Amino acid sequence: MSSEQAHVATIREVAAAAGVSIGTASKALNGRGKLREETRARVTAAAERLGFRPNPLAQGLLQGRTYTVGLVTGDSFGRFSIPVMLGAEDALGAGQISVFMCDTRDDPIREQHYVERLLARRVEGIIVTGRRTEPRPSIGADLPVPVVYAMTQSASDDDFSVIPDDRGGGALAARHLLATGRTRIGHVTGPERFEAARRRAEGLTDALAEAGTGLAGEPLFGEWTEEWGRQGADILLRAHPDVEAVFCGSDQIARGVSETLRERGRRIPDDVAVVGFDNWEPMVEGSRPPLTTVDMNLGEIGRIAAEHLLEAIGGAPRARGVLTVPCSLVLRESTRVNPA
Amino acid sequence: MSSEQAHVATIREVAAAAGVSIGTASKALNGRGKLREETRARVTAAAERLGFRPNPLAQGLLQGRTYTVGLVTGDSFGRFSIPVMLGAEDALGAGQISVFMCDTRDDPIREQHYVERLLARRVEGIIVTGRRTEPRPSIGADLPVPVVYAMTQSASDDDFSVIPDDRGGGALAARHLLATGRTRIGHVTGPERFEAARRRAEGLTDALAEAGTGLAGEPLFGEWTEEWGRQGADILLRAHPDVEAVFCGSDQIARGVSETLRERGRRIPDDVAVVGFDNWEPMVEGSRPPLTTVDMNLGEIGRIAAEHLLEAIGGAPRARGVLTVPCSLVLRESTRVNPA
DNA sequence: AAAAATTAGGAATAGGTTTTCCTTAGGCGA
DNA sequence: TCGCCTAAGGAAAACCTATTCCTAATTTTT
Numbered sequence: 001m002s003s004e005q006a007h008v009a010t011i012r013e014v015a016a017a018a019g020v021s022i023g024t025a026s027k028a029l030n031g032r033g034k035l036r037e038e039t040r041a042r043v044t045a046a047a048e049r050l051g052f053r054p055n056p057l058a059q060g061l062l063q064g065r066t067y068t069v070g071l072v073t074g075d076s077f078g079r080f081s082i083p084v085m086l087g088a089e090d091a092l093g094a095g096q097i098s099v100f101m102c103d104t105r106d107d108p109i110r111e112q113h114y115v116e117r118l119l120a121r122r123v124e125g126i127i128v129t130g131r132r133t134e135p136r137p138s139i140g141a142d143l144p145v146p147v148v149y150a151m152t153q154s155a156s157d158d159d160f161s162v163i164p165d166d167r168g169g170g171a172l173a174a175r176h177l178l179a180t181g182r183t184r185i186g187h188v189t190g191p192e193r194f195e196a197a198r199r200r201a202e203g204l205t206d207a208l209a210e211a212g213t214g215l216a217g218e219p220l221f222g223e224w225t226e227e228w229g230r231q232g233a234d235i236l237l238r239a240h241p242d243v244e245a246v247f248c249g250s251d252q253i254a255r256g257v258s259e260t261l262r263e264r265g266r267r268i269p270d271d272v273a274v275v276g277f278d279n280w281e282p283m284v285e286g287s288r289p290p291l292t293t294v295d296m297n298l299g300e301i302g303r304i305a306a307e308h309l310l311e312a313i314g315g316a317p318r319a320r321g322v323l324t325v326p327c328s329l330v331l332r333e334s335t336r337v338n339p340a
Numbered sequence: 341m342s343s344e345q346a347h348v349a350t351i352r353e354v355a356a357a358a359g360v361s362i363g364t365a366s367k368a369l370n371g372r373g374k375l376r377e378e379t380r381a382r383v384t385a386a387a388e389r390l391g392f393r394p395n396p397l398a399q400g401l402l403q404g405r406t407y408t409v410g411l412v413t414g415d416s417f418g419r420f421s422i423p424v425m426l427g428a429e430d431a432l433g434a435g436q437i438s439v440f441m442c443d444t445r446d447d448p449i450r451e452q453h454y455v456e457r458l459l460a461r462r463v464e465g466i467i468v469t470g471r472r473t474e475p476r477p478s479i480g481a482d483l484p485v486p487v488v489y490a491m492t493q494s495a496s497d498d499d500f501s502v503i504p505d506d507r508g509g510g511a512l513a514a515r516h517l518l519a520t521g522r523t524r525i526g527h528v529t530g531p532e533r534f535e536a537a538r539r540r541a542e543g544l545t546d547a548l549a550e551a552g553t554g555l556a557g558e559p560l561f562g563e564w565t566e567e568w569g570r571q572g573a574d575i576l577l578r579a580h581p582d583v584e585a586v587f588c589g590s591d592q593i594a595r596g597v598s599e600t601l602r603e604r605g606r607r608i609p610d611d612v613a614v615v616g617f618d619n620w621e622p623m624v625e626g627s628r629p630p631l632t633t634v635d636m637n638l639g640e641i642g643r644i645a646a647e648h649l650l651e652a653i654g655g656a657p658r659a660r661g662v663l664t665v666p667c668s669l670v671l672r673e674s675t676r677v678n679p680a
Numbered sequence: 681a682a683a684a685a686t687t688a689g690g691a692a693t694a695g696g697t698t699t700t701c702c703t704t705a706g707g708c709g710a
Numbered sequence: 711t712c713g714c715c716t717a718a719g720g721a722a723a724a725c726c727t728a729t730t731c732c733t734a735a736t737t738t739t740t
Contacts, residue, residue: 010696011697011698020720021719021720022721023700023720026697027699030698033718034716034718036717036718036719039718039719053460054460054696055462055695055696057397057462057695058696059696061695061696062696062697062699062724063697066397071441082422089441089442093442096457098440098461099440100438101429119393122348122395122396122397225626226625227625227626256626282566282622282623283622285566286592286595286596350726350727351726360689360690362727363691363692363730364688365727366729367689367728367729376688376689379688395726395727398695398727399726399728401695401726402694402727402728402729403695
């Protein structure tokens, strides 16, 4: 914990050291104005020697810009918002924009408080991210800066949200299972109150219908837990003992499903194939066998959200509505085609 | 994505609206100076009406403070650094300090780059967090601001690091197992090159020795994966078929160990007790039975690190060396005492 | 009633940088 | 030799706020 609080050189000192005026020093360092090459070099050398760094507060004050944005999350930067955040930071960092981080713990009061604070700090834009259930209330109408929702959806049509294409993800899983020759397909997923769960089920059902087949029974809505996966698999097996594949709403559920299937004597993937959702490495790799799963490309979502934000900050016409980002399928053992 | 970029009122406009000078307006809003109550009210009303918020850049410029700190992480804000980060944000946020977030992806070049950027932004302090193996190189000697390492340790004695008490955690597990009547205890853990793995093993071994007993065999160092947990359990069972408990270096390992134990016909906790490490909810709760485990109190680590940083910023004498934060034991099914 | 003290508020400065506008000196052509 | 142009760099304004120092007016004291 070094704490010299060493004095940081100002341009005034650089100018003095180089024997020029402040204005000239500024021009030399920024490549503006007309200066002799020798002078420019002298100033640069002095700045180097004194470790000069322009004070961003002064710059920002003058230019009216802060080159900062706020990142507000509801789910404590959990498993979903982190990759989003990293993707966003990537896109922003490249543009020399720094990110203020805020965790609201899903508390509207705290959220409001943070938004206030961010605005007070003159951020140039805000990214809202979080866990998704139903669309969330808008973080604030008519804020003085652009706002983009990533991995969470605003209830207001005037806002702009970037979310994964859950329907597409469900369809992806369906088509993959069909392509590997499985037609009797069950679905065990999370609570029906989650829009994501409903969309994934829809995507699955529709893709199956398109192929002229149907789901084995109704989608089994439950919890996002392994425990429910185990239960759900039992329910499914009881109703459809001849099931050939199970598409699960999350990798955790898929893991529970896999366990029960094995315990009931079904071999994976020979007897029953399993597809998860999330591509959550520790779950996917820890499963036996490793799970084929749908990846939501969270980093991509964050990147896209950040890029839109940058454009809006740059003055582009504001986007509205919802942008869905395609999912991709990650193949592993659990859906390998039976060579027989 | 609202984007009016509505003009934000300055104190000059507030002053004009209230019919006073800028200085007077400032005093009215900050409760300084001697003003008639009526004047003060008039200014406050004007500020309210115009939605005035003092520009932090101007304030910072004047006071020479930014009320910001940087948070640098190496492990992409992974499972370990996030709780630390949240704890830190908690402590800082209460002090009205905002946090700039940087992810270095464990790349020294990026790290250097970010440190530069943070210093350029005049942060008042830096917290470094990340995944721990061996102590990491110092982020920079003689930086102009205080630095605290949280959940990662600097190789330099001049720096200040806050890390969990891994030895204590191991001892905690050992004493708990002894207290529940188990004496033949095995240990399956992560790679030996991780200081954390070595410390936990030490804590376990020493606590057992203190109680006059010893470890069943040598600690089994391997990987931080479930797969290794499964293998490790087999190795352990082969060498010590009569083992009564297994302390695992992580919850993932514990989960693998549990699976193998069950498959080899051992009941948990009746025949063999299992203790994990990390208290990583999805792993712990997904295990059958749910795992007793050691919690590193990561949030606490973050909070303590932030508090030390705040003190250093406040001018307190700089701390040095390593501060360890006690772990706590979280009891669940996997070590229940056999009632027989 | 005059002097002193208090009250209310204004003017000016500082903080660090960028930019615009000026000044000075030298070079060139007529 | 005079006028004009260009090069090189200086002076000052602007950004916004907080604070210090003043001034003018009012009240209190003697």
